Amino acid sequence: MATAANAFSIGSILSAPDALVVPRVQRPYSWESTETKELWDDLIEFHKRYPGNTIKSREYFMGAIVGQRKNDDDGSFVEILDGQQRLATLTILLSVLRDQLHSENPSGAHKIQIGSIEKLGSLDGPAKYQLTLNKIDRAYFRQEIQEYPGGEVKESNIASHILIKKAKDFFNRKFTEFASEEKCSTVDFAHRLYGIVTQNLRIVFIESDNWDDVSDIFERLNDRGKGLSTLNLLRNHVIAKSPVNQQDDIEYAWEQVYSLSNSASKVDTFLRHVWITYRGDVKKQSLFKEIKAVMASPDAPERLRDPFKFSYNLASDAETYKRILASQHEDAGCARWLRAIQTLGATSLLPATLSACDDWLDVKSQDFLLRALVVTFVRHSIIAGGDSSTLETAVYKVARDIRHGCSLEVALGTLRPLLRSDKQIEADFSTLSVPNSKSGYQRHILEELENHMSAAVKDPSSQPEKGPSGSSVLWIEHIYPQRPGKKWERWKEHEMLVNRIGNLTLVHNKLNASASNKPFDEKVDIYRESHVQLNAGLATFRSWTPQSVQRRQVALAKMAPQVWPRF
Structure with a gap:
């Protein structure tokens, strides 16, 4: 058949004769709270915009779903290549509406179950479902979401299972809160949302029986703008092109990669960093196309060309990267x-x-x-x-x-x-100002200066109770306060001087709060109590002025070439 694209309601997609199956090449469920909240907010906004019967002829477009029609011993089915996250999340929401109706409107609950979640089957056969997720999520999704009435589900620590449960809990909570705020009955609100999801939400369903056509459409939809992450695209490509007898091992390797983070953007950053180590700089937008082209090239090294070796090297790099981040x-x-x-x-x-x-x-x-x-x-x-x-x-x-x-x-x-040159570094450091938005820069500079100064001190009693590197005990303190109160006169050069390195120091957590906006002569005693070497010279100042900031910073600048030495 030729590639076809037609608009359908979600209800007609979920109640169609052909089951929807997510193939193994697709990654597990990945929607986080941001996506589920956005979906919920859109549904509520749509509900409010069209009150009562005015909603009947209205449509809300949810994008495209890409699928390949196939056949097996049980008949025909549609393999979903893109759109499974939306279908899974809508099924989760429908299961929440079903459960909300369970006690007050059991027939309505049954209608949702049979009409949108479970296929109508024989009396003595096993239940069949409209949507089947991939191997990792299939059993958990059925037990937690699709089975009705459901039983006790064993808690899972698999990332995608946790996200499924979080989505279900989120929809349950938001449903109860909204029904209470709007003073509407559970039954009426459940029926209203069910109608919106199944009748008003519409998608364009793109299907073909040719894998290359469907795969090309899938990549074009996702390799630009908002869509699947680069890593998802690459995983799908690698598994689809690998021998069947290697797919289980390759899939396991990719799960190690995904264990880096539930955030697609963070894992995509890892992939780009890995590729830079092999091929040099590449922009995020062209990353998938470049990797795909290299893997297809007979001149590429085998570790980049062979799907199995590429996947396992990537998994090994993911473990190293995880240790680096930790x-x-x-x-x-x-x-x-x-x-x-x-x-x-x-x-x-x-x-x-x-x-x-x-x-x-x-x-x-x-x-x-x-x-x-x-x-x-x-x-x-x-x-x-x-x-x-x-x-x-x-x-x-x-x-x-x-x-x-x-x-x-x-x-x-x-x-x-x-x-x-060291001379240039000293000169630049003497006027260095680091904004609070770069607090990591502030902390590193102060910690390394403290390490340098502490190394020269032989008396252990004058050392802070914990070394600064990696410490959560020492806090960044502005000597001249960020928000000067009655006890400080606001300097004319406030914005220019408040974040100068000469105006910053480290104090213990317990001392930071007590220092606050106290006048300088009271702060000095607190600094002395901290035993932080950065603070040792502050007692020599009788007052704290713009000139004091510059004098201290010039002294610190002389150390900079030693703290961060040339090599």
């Missing part, structure tokens, strides 16, 4: 720099970090390279205010070079041109 490393020095990268929010460093932590050379080399990446980021991006694209070009080259086995010296040689 700042976990067998070596304490490496772990320290991983924490620094997270504190800074320096995502541009992650591709090179991934390459370095993936069995590259020895731990000593990894530690040196990670430190060099952090130093480069601080000197180039924060202190000197260098261009981010220049940094990315260098770091992405390092990522690729390391993946291909370069030496430590080659990697360092790529980064050195970004370091600036």
Whole structure:
């Protein structure tokens, strides 16, 4: 048959003779609270916009569903290639309406079950359902959502199962809240929503019996704008093109990748970072097309061309990436720099970090390279205010070079041109101001200055009760307050000086609250009590003025080239 596209109501799709089946190439249920809330809000807004019978001729378009019509021993069915998340979520909502009607209107509940969730079958045969999810979610979805009346369902820790249960609980809660606020009966409100979902919601159903045609439509719909993530597109492509006897193992490898996060954008970022380590910089919008083209090229290395090897290498990288994001490393020095990268929010460093932590050379080399990446980021991006694209070009080259086995010296040689001279770093640091929106920058700078100053102190009694690196005990404190009260005169240069490094310090959580907007002469005693070396010199100031900020910052600037040294 030729490719066909027709508009249908959701009710007609869910009650059609042919069952809807989600194939194994599709990822598990992934809608989070943002998507379910958006759907609920849209339905309520539609309900309010068209009161009473005025709603009958109105339509609400929900996009397109792409499917391939197939046959097996049980007859024909439609394999859903795109749109399963919407269909699954609407089925969850219908199950909530069914359960809400269960006690007061059992016949209505039965109508929802048989009309939209379960197919009408024989008396002695097993129940058959309108929608069948993929292998991972199938059994749980049936027990939690589709079976009626349902029994006790064992709690699951699988991410997609948790999201299914969260969606169900969300719709139950919002239904009860709205019915109470609007003072309408459960039965009337359930019937109203059921009518909107099954009659007013409409989709364009695109179908064909040719896989290549359907797959092409699917990719065109999702490889631009809002749609499936790049990782979803790639997973579907890899599994569909792999031998049947390898699909279980490949699917397992991809589940390890998805375990990184429930957020599609975060996992897509990981995929881009991995690809940078192999091929260099690539923009997010063209990532799927480039990977697909490379996998199809006979000249590509086997680890990128073979679906099995590609998937398992990706799963291995996902485990390494997960440890990086958690700042976990067998070596304490490496772990320290991983924490620094997270504190800074320096995502541009992650591709090179991934390459370095993936069995590259020895731990000593990894530690040196990670430190060099952090130093480069601080000197180039924060202190000197260098261009981010220049940094990315260098770091992405390092990522690729390391993946291909370069030496430590080659990697360092790529980064050195970004370091600036020590004289320039000291001059730039002496006027450095870091806004609160970059609190990670503030924290890293203050922590590293404190580490440097503390290392020179031999008396352990003068040390803070916990070292600053990775500490949640030490808080960032503005000496001249962000919102000066009656005890502080607001400086004319307030905006320019309040976030200068010379005006920032670290204090213990318990001391930060007590310092607050107190005058400087009272704050000094609190700073002294903290035993933080950054605060040791504050007692030499009789008052705190704009000149004091500059004097302190110049002193700190002299340390900057030592704290973030050239390599």
